[in-house]
Amino acid sequence: MGQLKGRRARSPEAKTARRGQILEAAQRLLTDADLGGIAMDDVAREAHVAKGTLYLYFRTREELFLGLLEQAFEGWFDELDTKLAGGQGWIPATALADLMTASLGRRRLFRRLLAQLGPVLEHNLEDEQALRFKWRIAGRLATTGALLERRTVYLRPGDGPRLLLHLQAFAAGIQPLAEPAAVVRRVLQAPGLDVLRVEFEKEFRAAVGALLTGLERTN
Amino acid sequence: MGQLKGRRARSPEAKTARRGQILEAAQRLLTDADLGGIAMDDVAREAHVAKGTLYLYFRTREELFLGLLEQAFEGWFDELDTKLAGGQGWIPATALADLMTASLGRRRLFRRLLAQLGPVLEHNLEDEQALRFKWRIAGRLATTGALLERRTVYLRPGDGPRLLLHLQAFAAGIQPLAEPAAVVRRVLQAPGLDVLRVEFEKEFRAAVGALLTGLERTN
Amino acid sequence: MGQLKGRRARSPEAKTARRGQILEAAQRLLTDADLGGIAMDDVAREAHVAKGTLYLYFRTREELFLGLLEQAFEGWFDELDTKLAGGQGWIPATALADLMTASLGRRRLFRRLLAQLGPVLEHNLEDEQALRFKWRIAGRLATTGALLERRTVYLRPGDGPRLLLHLQAFAAGIQPLAEPAAVVRRVLQAPGLDVLRVEFEKEFRAAVGALLTGLERTN
Amino acid sequence: MGQLKGRRARSPEAKTARRGQILEAAQRLLTDADLGGIAMDDVAREAHVAKGTLYLYFRTREELFLGLLEQAFEGWFDELDTKLAGGQGWIPATALADLMTASLGRRRLFRRLLAQLGPVLEHNLEDEQALRFKWRIAGRLATTGALLERRTVYLRPGDGPRLLLHLQAFAAGIQPLAEPAAVVRRVLQAPGLDVLRVEFEKEFRAAVGALLTGLERTN
DNA sequence: TATGAATGAGTATTCATTCAT
DNA sequence: CATGAATGAATACTCATTCAT
Numbered sequence: 001m002g003q004l005k006g007r008r009a010r011s012p013e014a015k016t017a018r019r020g021q022i023l024e025a026a027q028r029l030l031t032d033a034d035l036g037g038i039a040m041d042d043v044a045r046e047a048h049v050a051k052g053t054l055y056l057y058f059r060t061r062e063e064l065f066l067g068l069l070e071q072a073f074e075g076w077f078d079e080l081d082t083k084l085a086g087g088q089g090w091i092p093a094t095a096l097a098d099l100m101t102a103s104l105g106r107r108r109l110f111r112r113l114l115a116q117l118g119p120v121l122e123h124n125l126e127d128e129q130a131l132r133f134k135w136r137i138a139g140r141l142a143t144t145g146a147l148l149e150r151r152t153v154y155l156r157p158g159d160g161p162r163l164l165l166h167l168q169a170f171a172a173g174i175q176p177l178a179e180p181a182a183v184v185r186r187v188l189q190a191p192g193l194d195v196l197r198v199e200f201e202k203e204f205r206a207a208v209g210a211l212l213t214g215l216e217r218t219n
Numbered sequence: 220m221g222q223l224k225g226r227r228a229r230s231p232e233a234k235t236a237r238r239g240q241i242l243e244a245a246q247r248l249l250t251d252a253d254l255g256g257i258a259m260d261d262v263a264r265e266a267h268v269a270k271g272t273l274y275l276y277f278r279t280r281e282e283l284f285l286g287l288l289e290q291a292f293e294g295w296f297d298e299l300d301t302k303l304a305g306g307q308g309w310i311p312a313t314a315l316a317d318l319m320t321a322s323l324g325r326r327r328l329f330r331r332l333l334a335q336l337g338p339v340l341e342h343n344l345e346d347e348q349a350l351r352f353k354w355r356i357a358g359r360l361a362t363t364g365a366l367l368e369r370r371t372v373y374l375r376p377g378d379g380p381r382l383l384l385h386l387q388a389f390a391a392g393i394q395p396l397a398e399p400a401a402v403v404r405r406v407l408q409a410p411g412l413d414v415l416r417v418e419f420e421k422e423f424r425a426a427v428g429a430l431l432t433g434l435e436r437t438n
Numbered sequence: 439m440g441q442l443k444g445r446r447a448r449s450p451e452a453k454t455a456r457r458g459q460i461l462e463a464a465q466r467l468l469t470d471a472d473l474g475g476i477a478m479d480d481v482a483r484e485a486h487v488a489k490g491t492l493y494l495y496f497r498t499r500e501e502l503f504l505g506l507l508e509q510a511f512e513g514w515f516d517e518l519d520t521k522l523a524g525g526q527g528w529i530p531a532t533a534l535a536d537l538m539t540a541s542l543g544r545r546r547l548f549r550r551l552l553a554q555l556g557p558v559l560e561h562n563l564e565d566e567q568a569l570r571f572k573w574r575i576a577g578r579l580a581t582t583g584a585l586l587e588r589r590t591v592y593l594r595p596g597d598g599p600r601l602l603l604h605l606q607a608f609a610a611g612i613q614p615l616a617e618p619a620a621v622v623r624r625v626l627q628a629p630g631l632d633v634l635r636v637e638f639e640k641e642f643r644a645a646v647g648a649l650l651t652g653l654e655r656t657n
Numbered sequence: 658m659g660q661l662k663g664r665r666a667r668s669p670e671a672k673t674a675r676r677g678q679i680l681e682a683a684q685r686l687l688t689d690a691d692l693g694g695i696a697m698d699d700v701a702r703e704a705h706v707a708k709g710t711l712y713l714y715f716r717t718r719e720e721l722f723l724g725l726l727e728q729a730f731e732g733w734f735d736e737l738d739t740k741l742a743g744g745q746g747w748i749p750a751t752a753l754a755d756l757m758t759a760s761l762g763r764r765r766l767f768r769r770l771l772a773q774l775g776p777v778l779e780h781n782l783e784d785e786q787a788l789r790f791k792w793r794i795a796g797r798l799a800t801t802g803a804l805l806e807r808r809t810v811y812l813r814p815g816d817g818p819r820l821l822l823h824l825q826a827f828a829a830g831i832q833p834l835a836e837p838a839a840v841v842r843r844v845l846q847a848p849g850l851d852v853l854r855v856e857f858e859k860e861f862r863a864a865v866g867a868l869l870t871g872l873e874r875t876n
Numbered sequence: 877t878a879t880g881a882a883t884g885a886g887t888a889t890t891c892a893t894t895c896a897t
Numbered sequence: 898c899a900t901g902a903a904t905g906a907a908t909a910c911t912c913a914t915t916c917a918t
Contacts, residue, residue, distance in 0.1 A: 117395055569847060
């Protein structure tokens with residue numbers, strides 16, 4: 001784990017640890033606050049690190065939070081890989097829908113970051129960082145997607161990664177409806193607005209269930 | 220229509236016209252720039268209006284852009300209503316997928332705003348404004364959703380509005396992938412990143428096609 | 439009285455009435471809010487008049503509130519004149535101190551405006567307005583001051599107006615201590631800050647009592 | 658003293674020095690301009706510091722200027738303490754009036770800030786700041802007031818602090834008459850307005866002289 | 877490496893005043 | 898006279914980023 005608090009990080013491991021320490025701090029803050037409401041100052045304070053130190057590990061604010069999203073992506077892919085590689089036989093559409101709903105339902109931070117990817121996170125990045133990120137995602141998409149294809153009948157070559165992409169897109173799109181801003185949350189109590197009171201897992205499961213069923217029946 | 224250029228807007232129609240003039244200006248700016256990159260100064264200049272005038276028609280920046288989104292929503296619902304009320308008989312899943320893909324494919328601004336709804340737009344609003352907006356959406360969701368149910372066999376009561384909600388969520392989620400920030404666009408040229416080079420209509424059609432097929436076969 | 443609400447003010451009386459209507463509105467607002475917290479919009483609304491109308495009767499915001507102060511000054515002088523001209527014989531120092539304390543103690547608005555005279559009110563005025571105001575004050579200072587001299591033994595020629603000037607200055611100086619801003623009011627609850635918890639009438643009476651006694655004994 | 662010009666202030670002393678540098682700049686500006694006419698931009702420029710730096714040392718504009726007033730208060734109390742503790746024997750009323758007039762007569766900035774205390778300075782403060790300020794004042798009021806009581810026969814216990822409070826209130830009240838806004842200064846040249854052409858030291862001395870004489874004769 | 881003081885561009889919002897109707 | 902849209906100057910404050918120590 002490379003325990004360090006105020007010490008200097010000289011070894012590569014120590015540096016990785018410090019990087020992680022910062023990301024964890026950011027993650028903690030994001031549990032309660034919106035991305036837009038978190039300043040670098042806050043992250044530094046939460047990480048028990050000086051503000052300047054942040055910039056030793058991340059070139060920009062966006063890179064920092066993108067790092068968080070990357071981590072979240074990895075976690076998701078890891079889980080899927082485990083689940084998919086662990087089992088045997090074909091996974092029926094409904095089971096897969098359940099699996100996906102569960103994995104994304106649990107990952108609130110992931111969903112929240114996902115929803116900010118385009119509007120916020122992918123700005124102010126060096127080409128290099130953006131490339132690294134995209135490469136990483138593409139790679140895991142390929143791997144996990146392949147795994148997905150292997151465990152299903154209804155996914156044709158190339159459909160695995162694509163499905164994953166669609167799922168995360170849908171999750172990103174549902175998220176703001178499921179966890180709206182404070183004003184909206186308050187306002188949605190009003191009668192007649194039931195349609196807009198959305199629960200992530202319910203809607204996600206429904207839509208993804210239909211989608212997978214559709215693929216199953218078609219192919 | 221209350222044509223006015225530099226004149227003062229005294230009549231209700233003239234005021235509505237001026238409001239529209241501002242919204243159009245904002246819309247024009249949004250074609251090229253990100254929401255985050257547009258200052259009130261810019262809108263004022265583009266609308267040939269003083270900055271203070273903006274605040275005569277919109278209480279906050281967010282309200283202004285939310286107004287734009289509302290307009291876009293209305294436009295979408297209008298089109299769907301026309302299409303759905305105009306025809307006869309049941310619409311098969313594939314036809315509906317085509318219809319939806321077309322209507323959303325054409326509405327780039329709508330998609331872009333949709334993607335910013337949660338992260339940006341729904342902050343700094345008065346309860347009153349938020350409520351008005353949500354009410355409006357809920358109302359049209361109900362109407363158009365009902366129309367949808369009437370023209371399909373596979374949509375059960377309540378599924379119409381819900382489907383619309385899912386579609387816009389999916390559109391919002393796909394959008395940032397289809398039109399990423401400049402850095403990302405550049406970077407995606409790299410080989411091996413094909414999966415991430417996403418075209419809105421293609422992906423949307425595929426997913427929605429499957430989804431509707433799924434519903435069709437299930438119900 | 440020149441009853442008018444939305445009607446036009448053509449006759450001089452009607453115009454004066456409308457002017458009064460505006461001043462009354464401003465006065466009403468000043469009861470609860472700080473001068474700095476009252477916008478021309480507010481005055482207009484309270485006076486049931488359009489904003490532009492305000493500028494038909496007062497050239498600037500400052501002139502409006504200076505008008506209020508002038509009115510308050512007149513009221514004060516009127517009262518003093520009545521009291522002083524009404525009685526007979528010499529007024530002892532203590533009686534005069536009581537009289538003055540009472541008359542200023544009752545005039546909260548006057549005191550509040552007085553405290554803003556220099557910092558705020560006397561800016562953004564045309565020479566003409568400033569002159570008119572000062573002339574008016576000087577005139578009444580002279581009259582009432584003379585009255586004061588006539589009813590006292592210890593005031594020598596010229597001391598009357600001067601005393602009045604000193605009294606209003608002291609009132610203006612005490613006022614912010616007696617009615618501090620909200621934060622301060624809250625904070626003054628803390629123990630050890632008793633010296634700063636000031637009651638206007640008490641302090642004013644004490645100081646003025648001593649002052650007048652001093653004059654009485656000296657002259 | 659922590660001499661620094663463009664250097665960074667890391668040590669506590671250096672930080673105090675920088676704070677002082679900012680206050681001095683504000684002070685310099687206040688010599689010619691009204692509080693209301695001084696923007697944070699101006700202070701920053703005058704202090705040769707970036708605007709943001711101001712907010713490293715003062716939370717709000719009000720806090721900055723309140724800091725100035727506090728400093729001025731301290732200076733006044735310091736002088737009084739020196740004068741009062743330095744001498745021997747009882748101070749007669751006239752001598753005390755002279756002393757007070759001199760000390761306040763010299764402190765133009767103090768008087769000007771004093772006159773703005775209520776209307777402007779004590780807004781937009783955190784409770785903490787307000788409390789600190791009031792505590793400080795109360796403390797020095799107590800000390801210097803006690804000193805005052807020790808050197809006089811006519812001040813009874815508790816009258817010392819109170820007298821000081823009255824004196825500064827009177828100074829604050831006279832100040833705008835003695836140094837009115839430009840318009841007024843111009844206008845006061847007119848004949849018949851002699852009463853309003855006020856010289857601080859003269860009026861202050863007269864009133865305070867009487868007041869102290871009154872106390873002397875009474876007690 | 878780490879620090880945290882310093883920077884300064886960036887901006888939404890307010891509001892007295894004007895002027896077209 | 899009255900109205901109330903329109904104006905646009907004015908400004909405190911934030912915060913990502915830099916850089917002296």
